[in-house]
Amino acid sequence: MRHQRVSLMRSTIAALLLVLLPTAVDAQDTRDCTQCPEMVPLPAGSFVMGATPDENADDYGSSKPQVRVTLSSAFAIGKYEVTRQEFAAFVAATGHRPLPGCFARRSDGEWERQPSLSWRNPGFAQTDRDPVVCVSSADARAYAEWLRRITGRNYRLPTEAEWEYAARGGSPAARYWGADPSAACRHANGPDLTQADAFNHKSDPDYFFQCADGHVYTAPVGLFAPNAFGLHDMLGNVWEWTDDCWTTSHAGAPATGDRRRDGDCHMRVVRGGGWNYGHVAVHAAFREGEDLQQRGGHLGFRVVRDQRVVSSGPLPMAEFLPLLIFHVLAIPPFWMLFRRVGLGRWWVLIVLVPVVGFWLGLVVLAWRRWPTFDRKMTPHE
Numbered sequence: 001m002r003h004q005r006v007s008l009m010r011s012t013i014a015a016l017l018l019v020l021l022p023t024a025v026d027a028q029d030t031r032d033c034t035q036c037p038e039m040v041p042l043p044a045g046s047f048v049m050g051a052t053p054d055e056n057a058d059d060y061g062s063s064k065p066q067v068r069v070t071l072s073s074a075f076a077i078g079k080y081e082v083t084r085q086e087f088a089a090f091v092a093a094t095g096h097r098p099l100p101g102c103f104a105r106r107s108d109g110e111w112e113r114q115p116s117l118s119w120r121n122p123g124f125a126q127t128d129r130d131p132v133v134c135v136s137s138a139d140a141r142a143y144a145e146w147l148r149r150i151t152g153r154n155y156r157l158p159t160e161a162e163w164e165y166a167a168r169g170g171s172p173a174a175r176y177w178g179a180d181p182s183a184a185c186r187h188a189n190g191p192d193l194t195q196a197d198a199f200n201h202k203s204d205p206d207y208f209f210q211c212a213d214g215h216v217y218t219a220p221v222g223l224f225a226p227n228a229f230g231l232h233d234m235l236g237n238v239w240e241w242t243d244d245c246w247t248t249s250h251a252g253a254p255a256t257g258d259r260r261r262d263g264d265c266h267m268r269v270v271r272g273g274g275w276n277y278g279h280v281a282v283h284a285a286f287r288e289g290e291d292l293q294q295r296g297g298h299l300g301f302r303v304v305r306d307q308r309v310v311s312s313g314p315l316p317m318a319e320f321l322p323l324l325i326f327h328v329l330a331i332p333p334f335w336m337l338f339r340r341v342g343l344g345r346w347w348v349l350i351v352l353v354p355v356v357g358f359w360l361g362l363v364v365l366a367w368r369r370w371p372t373f374d375r376k377m378t379p380h381e
């Protein structure tokens, strides 16, 4: 009998430990699943966000004033923009259907929404390694949510401050390759002489980098040199969705780097410039606002992942079983105990404690394992 009690106690403790202890996951993992994007861990740190007073960072002064931001937690960010291949895996697994239509460049050079275009056909040729484009903010967040579901780790879109921290890679300069204009085409796919030539434009130095990067539209990710954090295409290639509501300046930006919610939340901040716009936008501080539903041949995204482990995978039934088995095994001893002491008022406690404990365990497990409950999850306005 004593042996049975000890054994029962051990099973109970083991079951509770399974619920309460975090599952070990190597924080240095660069890819959480074969279809997942490659991630680069970044340290916590402090940096100055925004353009200096004399920088020509945008047309409206929205990149000013400068704000010192301290990111108190380490996090990981995509080494590359999310590719067509990665997005296709998400679409195949979930059946997600981005809205049709995409804002794209016509053959005469003008841009307009073209209903027939989509992420599968953005109006120009792409490889599987090119960044996915023609995806809205909602599509990007749905992709991150899918990653959360299949990995149990907290994937989301970057806040604007996290994006700029990652893009600068410790550099206060406008561009992580420094001031040498001829270096631009080794580090970023931007508006360049290749494009000026293809579009039959004058190679205006105020618009085009005065070098040839070899790409008129998007380029496969990772072709260009990375920044000091080892991140590719933070500047150029495609603009990237962040999750901050659009604001017309950095005045009032949180010093914690948290997502900004006090602006126009029908729009989101997009960053980094791209292949499609003047080189002024290919700048660590440049910012623009895009409607939540905007889909464009210039606009993609990358994801971030919080360091904190939500779990190593989706909620496994195997972890419920010890608790279930415990309850089944507990019935005979409880029954014998009831018969021996009589069904007094204590039976309520004797029955309720394990039952309530079981359900509390499930709630704790669900809280830890189901990323939907994560407080850092971005709401879907």
Ligand SMILES: [Ca+2]
Pocket (backbone or CB within 6 Å): 189, 190, 191, 192, 194, 195, 213, 214, 215, 216, 217, 275
């Ligand atoms: Ca280019």
Ligand SMILES: [Ca+2]
Pocket (backbone or CB within 6 Å): 081, 233, 234, 235, 236, 237, 238, 239, 240, 272, 273
């Ligand atoms: Ca980019």
